[in-house]
Amino acid sequence: MTHSKYLAGAAALALVAAACSGGSSPEATITTIPTVASTTAAVAETTTTTITSATTTSTIPVPSTTLAPDVPRLPLTGMFAGSEGGVTNRPALAVKIDNAPAARRNHSGIAVADVVFEEKVEGGLTRFAVVFHSQDADPVGPIRSGREQDVNLLSSLNEPLFGWSGGNPGVTRLIRASFLVDVGAPSNSGSYYRGPGSAPHNLYSDTASLYALAPADNPGAPSLQFGFLDDGTVFAGDVAKKVSFTIGNVDIGWDWNADEGRYERSQEGTKHVDKTYGQIGAQNVIVLAVDYRQSSIDSNAPEAVVLGEGQASVFSNGEVITGRWQKELAVYNFVLTDDDGNPIKLTPGQTWIELVEVGSPGDPADVTIE
Structure with a gap:
């Protein structure tokens, strides 16, 4: 691992x-300032569709069943490397x-x-x-x-x-x-x-x-960070087409787009768009309830406590599974289990992890789900 x-x-x-003390956070000074051409990707106009049925039909393409069982997965997305x-x-x-x-x-x-x-x-x-x-x-x-x-x-x-x-x-x-x-x-x-x-x-x-700055003796690729769904299976939980919560003072929303097979992100009521690559989205959105304390290094900064355990809500395939997260050491992966203690496996693809504060409107116990 x-x-x-x-x-x-x-x-x-x-x-x-423990030994570090507080202080300001100066930004780096960059002396070379080239001119950067502005590149804006065209973002297709989207249409909001109201979902009235409680039955979810998955449109996420699942990995091919013809792949050999020993074909490795990409370590961060879980996609089959083949x-x-x-x-x-x-x-x-x-x-x-x-x-x-x-x-x-x-x-x-x-x-x-x-x-x-x-x-x-x-x-x-x-x-x-x-x-x-x-x-x-x-x-x-x-x-x-x-x-x-x-x-x-x-x-x-x-x-x-x-x-x-x-x-x-x-x-x-x-x-x-x-x-x-x-x-x-x-x-x-x-x-x-x-x-x-x-x-x-x-x-x-x-x-x-x-x-290009990577040291020649770098250890290479990371290990697989999450459990991913087996070939030919889909994420199944309770219906969750829209998800909203806050982190700090930022209002965040994720809307399920069945045509794209992913959740798409908004903040402060506006679609979150990447200037170069278009609408930001993810196959998996993991909402973790964490405590925030004052950083031991910077008296102005909060620090998310991500070693320990807490509530979790995992969104994928237009559905949600609630449970717990656990991370014992910094070098360990997050472990996600459902309310019965079974591992939660993700849909292969991109993943966002949202660190919401326990007791805030974004706490998984209080996340707004439609």
């Missing part, structure tokens, strides 16, 4: 976090993406990520940890700073590359002492540039440039 050196260093991470040209041995790449209002019109690359984590940050805003492996994106951004919680969220990915704009001294020490591989702007300014938007909401890169 994890790289061999992970367990030996888990205690060291905790000591680094249909995707094999499993690339490159590492996962996690990039921190800004979700402040000034950044949203220029979101780029999010729509083609394998996995996205959404976490609460200061000011009632959210930020994304966008994880690439099976696909590339150009550009990726706007890129912002990291947080203490990123270590516990991303360490299961087998020494992933970590693209970010920088952070306060405590966060920087923590990231560099962790299992994340720092390919951030402070040390690699030539791989980042200033583009559309106003500072600090205008820092960009692309996956090719960030992958």
